[in-house]
Amino acid sequence: MHDKTVRRRRAVLLGLVVLSLLLLTAYFGESPNGRLHSVQRGFLTVVSPLQDGANKVLTPVRNLFGWVGDTLHAKSQRDELRKQLDILRREKTADEGEKRTYKELLALVHLNQLSLSQYHPVAATVISASPSIWYETVVIDEGEGAGIHANDPVVNAEGLVGRVATVASDGAVVDLLTDSSMAVSARIGMGAATGLIEPKVGEPNDLLLEYLPGNAPAVKGESVVSSGTVDPGHDSFFPPGILIGQVTSVNEEGAYRSVNVSPAVNLHNLSTVEVLTSGEGTRAFQVSHTATSLPAEQEQSTTGTTASEQLASTGAGG
Amino acid sequence: MMPSSSPLVLRVAAMGVVLVFVQIGVVSEIPIFGVKADLSPLLVAFVGLLGGCTLGALTGFAVGLMIDLMLFQTLGLTSLVFTLIGYWCGRLRELRDPQGALVPLIVGCVAAAASLVGYSLMEFMLGVNAPVSFELLRQILLGVLVDTVLALPMYALVRRVLIGALPEDRNRRRRRAYTTGGLSPLSKAR
Numbered sequence: 418m419h420d421k422t423v424r425r426r427r428a429v430l431l432g433l434v435v436l437s438l439l440l441l442t443a444y445f446g447e448s449p450n451g452r453l454h455s456v457q458r459g460f461l462t463v464v465s466p467l468q469d470g471a472n473k474v475l476t477p478v479r480n481l482f483g484w485v486g487d488t489l490h491a492k493s494q495r496d497e498l499r500k501q502l503d504i505l506r507r508e509k510t511a512d513e514g515e516k517r518t519y520k521e522l523l524a525l526v527h528l529n530q531l532s533l534s535q536y537h538p539v540a541a542t543v544i545s546a547s548p549s550i551w552y553e554t555v556v557i558d559e560g561e562g563a564g565i566h567a568n569d570p571v572v573n574a575e576g577l578v579g580r581v582a583t584v585a586s587d588g589a590v591v592d593l594l595t596d597s598s599m600a601v602s603a604r605i606g607m608g609a610a611t612g613l614i615e616p617k618v619g620e621p622n623d624l625l626l627e628y629l630p631g632n633a634p635a636v637k638g639e640s641v642v643s644s645g646t647v648d649p650g651h652d653s654f655f656p657p658g659i660l661i662g663q664v665t666s667v668n669e670e671g672a673y674r675s676v677n678v679s680p681a682v683n684l685h686n687l688s689t690v691e692v693l694t695s696g697e698g699t700r701a702f703q704v705s706h707t708a709t710s711l712p713a714e715q716e717q718s719t720t721g722t723t724a725s726e727q728l729a730s731t732g733a734g735g
Numbered sequence: 736m737m738p739s740s741s742p743l744v745l746r747v748a749a750m751g752v753v754l755v756f757v758q759i760g761v762v763s764e765i766p767i768f769g770v771k772a773d774l775s776p777l778l779v780a781f782v783g784l785l786g787g788c789t790l791g792a793l794t795g796f797a798v799g800l801m802i803d804l805m806l807f808q809t810l811g812l813t814s815l816v817f818t819l820i821g822y823w824c825g826r827l828r829e830l831r832d833p834q835g836a837l838v839p840l841i842v843g844c845v846a847a848a849a850s851l852v853g854y855s856l857m858e859f860m861l862g863v864n865a866p867v868s869f870e871l872l873r874q875i876l877l878g879v880l881v882d883t884v885l886a887l888p889m890y891a892l893v894r895r896v897l898i899g900a901l902p903e904d905r906n907r908r909r910r911r912a913y914t915t916g917g918l919s920p921l922s923k924a925r
Contacts, residue, residue, distance in 0.1 A: 453810050546771075550771075554806060
């Protein structure tokens with residue numbers, strides 16, 4: 418009797434471990450359109466209404482905790498905002514003139530820029546978030562039914578939030594700016610030099626703007642914005658001019674310099690976001706469609722970066 | 736020891752589903768000391784501690800699979816880590832049957848550490864392009880600390896939900912007697 422119990426116990430453990438390893442191997446080896454990914458999308462479609470309902474029920478609890486946290490941080494935030502306001506006032510005056518010049522130059526060189534007018538914003542509610550430090554993702558309650566596609570940029574009133582990673586009919590998974598799979602081409606203020614914004618792993622409040630030229634000007638407190646497409650050969654998913662964050666410190670690294678950036682968006686307290694969907698036929702739709710239709714082998718390179726990121730990495734790529 | 740009573744399985748299943756929804760809907764969105772608390776390894780550990788290794792392993796697999804499915808994570812990764820945590824906690828009960836007041840605290844701490852470290856190791860083995868930074872270690876340590884603080888209330892909750900459905904373990908009296916000296920020949924000789 419005892420032997421039978423021991424055998425059964427070991428068999429259950431062995432079975433579950435083998436099953437997990439089989440799932441892991443199969444999932445890791447298949448393309449994003451494979452069977453297991455389809456099962457996940459199907460599961461997301463089924464549970465997203467439930468998640469939506471649970472989210473509505475649990476919102477007061479979340480708000481209560483959020484209110485306590487916000488109150489604790491209110492004083493330091495007020496001081497920080499006052500400093501930012503002073504900086505922004507100075508920047509605004511300087512930007513007026515530069516903006517005019519920029520528009521004229523843009524018209525002259527017929528730069529093939531993506532612009533916000535090409536996008537149709539879709540408002541969505543965040544219904545869940547990943548607890549893992551390895552997956553900085555959230556799930557939203559709108560999906561293909563609302564015209565959302567993979568790789569659509571996601572913003573809120575504070576700035577850039579992330580990018581749609583996977584879409585189901587009634588929901589979508591959004592990779593946040595701090596997810597390890599994210600890379601956004603960006604520039605500091607109205608500067609000409611572009612770099613690549615990437616997350617600092619394990620530091621949810623810090624981003625890194627890398628591959629800036631060594632002589633690129635960078636001052637603490639300056640705004641970092643998405644640069645959009647700067648090279649027609651390397652299109653970006655993200656339209657230009659969306660606020661990403663503020664420069665917190667500058668690192669000197671020889672020929673290149675990198676800049677620590679604090680995200681403008683509070684990624685730990687997202688409730689409503691806006692997905693910038695692109696209508697068919699627009700340049701933004703073509704970029705997104707090209708990236709999603711790439712074969713899996715091309716999309717996953719040996720360094721772990723995806724073709725999608727390479728498309729986004731206009732600064733590093735040229 | 737696999738408790739075969741269906742009320743126990745139903746209670747564990749219901750608790751698992753509710754906890755996963757609460758975890759990804761609320762707890763994950765409330766940072767404590769800059770980290771997100773993770774109640775799921777605590778649930779798996781305490782189900783194993785109260786219900787035995789088979790129930791613990793099955794709960795770990797199911798909860799892990801549900802999290803991987805709902806959050807579009809690498810399928811099987813969380814299941815594998817949680818299965819081992821549930822099994823280990825069940826074996827701890829079956830071999831040692833610890834009864835101290837701090838046992839849930841220690842088990843919660845070890846389960847959280849095993850979850851975070853195990854998950855990180857698996858991610859590195861799968862080729863995530865990330866350096867082992869001081870910040871990453873800090874996040875893991877803080878995560879373990881926060882989960883340890885939540886271990887006692889979580890254990891009380893799991894115990895309260897399961898207590899009525901837990902079957903009487905016939906071997907338990909014997910184990911307890913041995914660990915307290917009741918059936919030991921030495922104690923009889925006194």
